[in-house]
Amino acid sequence: SSSILITSCPWICLFCENFIYEPITLYCGHTYCEQCIKDDKFSSINCPRCPKDIQEQIKSSITYARENNSSKNHFLKQIIERSTTFKLKCENILLCHKAQNEYIKKNYQQAIDIYSDITEKYDDEHIAFYGRAKTYKALKQFDKALTDIEQVILLKPYWAKGYYCRSEILFEMKCFTPALLSSLQGLTIDPDDQIGKQIMARHLHTVLHNNDDKQDVTRAENDLNMFPSTNNTNKQVMTSNTCDSKLHMCKSTSLTPCLCALFDSEHINARDYDCSICVNLLWFPVTTPCGHIFCRECLIRSIDNTHAQCPICKKSLED
Known part of the structure; x- marks a missing residue:
């Protein structure tokens, strides 16, 4: 056994320590439950996964998500619905x-x-x-x-x-x-x-x-x-078991099985991970406030040509 970070499982929301339900991806790239993000009763407005020095330099990604009414991550939502x-x-x-x-x-x-x-x-x-x-x-x-x-x-x-x-x-x-x-x-x-x-x-x-x-x-x-x-x-x-999932994404960090081990990936195929702009595997993926995901460079080029609109839903990305 070996010591590992408790934040390793990508399917866990660190606010509720539960499965990410109705996922919202912040502009810092981390994902949490929609209810956890939009609930202003939470004591912290800082992303639990971001280093403190970053949080001190930029505006809170959680505050930004609330103010701009960020939408659910359609990519992750689709993956979840197939499992x-x-x-x-x-x-x-x-x-x-x-x-x-x-x-x-x-x-x-x-x-x-x-x-x-x-x-x-x-x-x-x-x-x-x-x-x-x-x-x-x-x-x-x-x-x-x-x-x-x-x-x-x-x-x-x-x-x-x-x-x-x-x-x-x-x-x-x-x-x-x-x-x-x-x-x-x-x-x-x-x-x-x-x-x-x-x-x-x-x-x-x-x-x-x-x-x-x-x-x-x-x-x-x-x-x-x-x-x-x-x-x-x-x-x-201090004690943990290696995740047996085919994805090998992380290790279990509690008494309950890691959610990666529960992921039934047989319903997922390689095309699910394609960028809708270049139709190739997502490369340095970024998520828009409207919840769509693209290659970083593809989105930048698209914004230059479409006056800062999402290529899928046409929602403004000027903010």
Whole structure:
């Protein structure tokens, strides 16, 4: 086994740590879920895959995508639709969105029923466990919420949101010091997360004015010591298995199989990777805000001749 970057799988959205659903490609070249990109509640407007020095020099690609209403990546969407396994992942995500809508409407039991249907069939769908944990928390069923969020952390040990959710559950249970330590674990993964900092500050304030049960404190400290040290630029998992996919795109970086290993590529042929301008294999591909993909040089030449319009949909590319 060897240490590898957790960001290696190209089918994972680093915001939700789930399969990229309705993919949007930013002008920096990285791809995320449409909902994750366009949700202005996210604490960060920086691309998680871009180096910090680049982010400091250019305008946020996420802000640009929101302001220009970037469209879905048609190329990736077509690839996903041809994969039976990926289509199944999309169906699960749609069900999670449906459950989330029920949660927003405070139809908590309906949300739990939907999440439970997913988890009964697929025990590795961390988003379903995460959503159900939040729903149980809203119902004050903290033991069930804690069980679900521990499963999320087991499945996705490098997803900060899992630790923040656990800290909020513990806080509601009045286990203030364990809640603080759990929020610190999340910040260990993503030190720049503003929401995480706010959660930690609130918990720290409470801890300074309350005394917790010593057993809870000791248990939380032991949990924290077991968690490996990480930072935002070097998130690594110390044990991993090589992906058995024909594509050999990356390696598995969590307890669940790498999505590359689930990709059934028999429905894909070489022509799918052709540029629609030169009708040859995509060379240095770039994605337009309208979601179409071309060779970089082909697009530049086309823009020179078409007054900055997309060669396919004719949408303006002047921005």
